[in-house]
Amino acid sequence: MMLSVIQAVRRLFGDFMVLLAVSVLLFVVSKLMGDPSYSILSIDATQSQRAAFRAEIGWNQSFWAQLLHYVGRTVTGHFGNSYEMQQPVSQILVPYVWGTIKLVGLSLPLGMIGGIVFAFLSLWASDRTERMFQRFLLLLYSLPGFVPVILAIEIFGVKLKWFPPSGS
Known part of the structure; x- marks a missing residue:
């Protein structure tokens, strides 16, 4: 203890x-x-x-x-004052906190579920399929962070219209 x-x-x-x-x-x-x-x-x-x-x-x-x-x-x-907006930086950030919490609250479980699904698929797959999964996941891991974001905006914002593509 x-x-x-x-x-x-x-x-x-x-x-x-x-x-x-x-x-x-x-x-x-x-x-x-x-x-x-x-x-x-x-x-x-x-x-x-x-x-x-x-x-x-x-x-x-x-x-x-x-x-x-x-x-x-x-x-x-x-955090100081914004010279452009003439107000405290903390007041500028506060309106965006709830949206950030919602985004993290949604993306974290989805990422965990996706990781678990890929882990089980890789576990039960044949050698060839496993190598294909590993290469696909390596490709996803190697992408710059903005590429999946742009793809997500295109899919969920533009095509499916689930979210506004330009923010709230």
Whole structure:
């Protein structure tokens, strides 16, 4: 019992460390893109306007202060503001959460059922049929992620008209 608790704590700590590492990596990559004042403000913005903008978004602070601020805001669910839409990013994402949950809730069981069906077909198939299944599944595995999505949109959205092909 105690061993399983220790293993669970180790796994949680490992998961936390992976999330922290990914967060730091994303932060560093976003810093490598350069000063955001040049991409957000107009081309004829003055240096004082750029300095005020950098102060507003915290770019005038040290790297470590910016990193702590970034991680703290991310953990609390405040992902910043959209400069294009002039509202918090979390408010922009909220309307799409339910659709995403429905999509995952439908696709996960269908994928599991499909995997089980192919596993049983491969198990009971002859050597030639099994090789054919393996090649077909290898082809599916090798496809870029967007190809099955485009095919699904074509089949379920355009041909069968079960879903709107352009979203909700």
